[in-house]
Amino acid sequence: MAMSIGIAVLLVLVIAALGYRRDMARATARLAEAVVAATRAGPVVYRETGTGLPVLALHGSGGGFDQGLAMAGALLGDGYRIIAPSRPGYPGTPLPVTAETASEVELHAALLDHLDIRRAVVIGASAGARSALDFALIHPERVAALILAVPATAAPGDPVRIEPSLASSLAFAVVKAGADPLWWAGLMLAPRLVLRFLGVSPAAYRGAPPEERRRALALARGVMPLRARVDGIRRDSRPDRATRPLETLRCPTLVVTAADDLFNTLPAARHLAATIPGARLVVHPSGGHLLLGCSQDAVRAFLSEAGQPPGG
Numbered sequence: 001m002a003m004s005i006g007i008a009v010l011l012v013l014v015i016a017a018l019g020y021r022r023d024m025a026r027a028t029a030r031l032a033e034a035v036v037a038a039t040r041a042g043p044v045v046y047r048e049t050g051t052g053l054p055v056l057a058l059h060g061s062g063g064g065f066d067q068g069l070a071m072a073g074a075l076l077g078d079g080y081r082i083i084a085p086s087r088p089g090y091p092g093t094p095l096p097v098t099a100e101t102a103s104e105v106e107l108h109a110a111l112l113d114h115l116d117i118r119r120a121v122v123i124g125a126s127a128g129a130r131s132a133l134d135f136a137l138i139h140p141e142r143v144a145a146l147i148l149a150v151p152a153t154a155a156p157g158d159p160v161r162i163e164p165s166l167a168s169s170l171a172f173a174v175v176k177a178g179a180d181p182l183w184w185a186g187l188m189l190a191p192r193l194v195l196r197f198l199g200v201s202p203a204a205y206r207g208a209p210p211e212e213r214r215r216a217l218a219l220a221r222g223v224m225p226l227r228a229r230v231d232g233i234r235r236d237s238r239p240d241r242a243t244r245p246l247e248t249l250r251c252p253t254l255v256v257t258a259a260d261d262l263f264n265t266l267p268a269a270r271h272l273a274a275t276i277p278g279a280r281l282v283v284h285p286s287g288g289h290l291l292l293g294c295s296q297d298a299v300r301a302f303l304s305e306a307g308q309p310p311g312g
Contacts, residue, residue, distance in 0.1 A: 020184050027224040031091045034065050039110035041103075045092025046085040046111060050078065053144070053312045054117045056108060056135075057084040060126025060152065061236035062175065062198075062223045064091040070219060071125045075149060075256075076303075077296045079310025083120070085111055087131060089232025105135050112142065121308050125149040126263070126289065127236040133244055133272075136251055145252040145306040147299065148272060150199070150265045150289050154240045158267035163196065171197035175223070176237065178230035187220055194220050199263040199289020208292035216290050246275040252306035253279040254299065258287035265289070 034047045047065045057072035059065070068084030076082070086093040088104050096103035108131070112120060122143050124132025129151035136143045152160045162168050171194065174182045186194045192202050195216055205213060223229065253276045257269040266283065273281035280302060287294040300310060 019188070020181060023184060023221070024180060024225060027221070030066060030222075031064070031225075031228060034086070034092060036092060037111055037114045039107065039114045041106045041110035042096075043093065044085050044107050044111045044114075045090075046083060048081060048083045048115075049073075050081050052080040052310060053308050054112075054115075054120040055080045055082045056112065056120045056122045057082050058087060058108070058122070058124040058128035058131045058135075059084065059090070060128045060150075061233055062229055063087075063128070063232075064229060066091075066222055067219065068125075068128075070215070070222065071149070072123055074215065074291070075123065075125075075147065075296060075299050077300065077310065079312075080121070083111070083115065083117070087128065087232060089229075089235050091228045095231055095235065104131055105138050108135050109139055109142065118142065119144045121145045121147065121303065123147040123149065124151070126265075127152045127240075129153050130240050130242065133246070133249075134242075136249055137244060140249070140251060143251045145303060145308050146249070146254070147302075148253070148255045148269070150257050150261055150263065150291065151255065151268045151272060152236075152240060152263065152265060153268045153272065154242060154244075155268035155271045158264065159239060160263050160265055160268055163199075163262045165196075168197050172237075175226060175233055176230065178227040180224055180226050183224060183226055187217075191217060191220065195288075195290075196262065199261050200292060201260055201262055201288055204258070204260055204286050204288040204292055207286055212292040216292055219290060246272065247277065249276045249279075252302070254282065254302045255279055256282045256284070256291070256294075256299065258284045258289070258291055258294065260286050261289045263289050 057068040059068035064086045065084045072082045129148040273279045284294045
């Protein structure tokens with residue numbers, strides 16, 4: 001009996017090890033799909049897809065060019081040329097020598113120069129919203145329209161935060177340590193707990209259409225390999241304490257979030273919309289930090305009104 005149990009346990013471990021190696025190989029191969037741009041500000045890894053008006057898609061924590069493409073595609077749909085770089089510390093793009101935000105902003109500007117793009121729609125999701133805001137403030141002439149999705153930006157008195165639970169604390173420790181085997185095991189054994197760490201409640205996941213649930217799990221898997229993202233994750237995990245002159249922004253701006261985002265981005269979204277002149281706020285009742293099941297209609301309508309229609 002004991003021998004049978006031992007053999008069964010060994011078999012499970014072997015199958016798990018093979019599954020982990022397979023998924024890690026796929027994740028690593030996916031990173032090779034990007035292009036390295038040798039810009040005047042330094043190397044930037046990016047990938048682009050689609051045709052139409054250009055969109056600079058700035059990913060959030062745990063991301064990279066792959067997350068940027070997925071995020072922008074989910075928000076916009078077809079009809080745009082999406083350019084998604086890896087922000088500093090994420091796959092292929094090194095951290096700047098100094099910690100100033102301007103270093104990251106100049107990488108974005110240099111990438112657009114490299115691609116001969118004068119102006120673009122700029123989308124920033126989660127921690128990427130900070131970078132998008134800074135880019136719009138430093139290079140306003142280059143921003144045709146600004147979209148801030150589930151913004152992990154400063155909000156007076158009510159900051160963005162990770163859900164205060166033991167499971168989230170453990171998941172955060174796994175992520176910051178770059179522990180891919182533990183992240184993979186969590187996805188296999190408790191995917192809804194992993195999604196909760198990504199800001200999606202079980203109710204939001206259950207209420208999403210099947211294709212959106214598949215998108216959520218794909219995004220969770222897309223965090224691998226963590227070791228290629230850990231420098232950026234550690235950098236993004238610092239609270240946003242920047243004091244930005246939001247009232248000076250003049251570009252058309254849309255702020256989008258979900259009321260049930262477990263990262264508490266609603267106060268930040270409201271603050272941005274109330275402070276940026278003419279900004280529009282869209283709050284979906286459900287969808288979590290990944291905006292599961294949220295319609296593209298508001299985003300596409302906003303861009304059309306801003307003179308940036310799909311296929312334009």
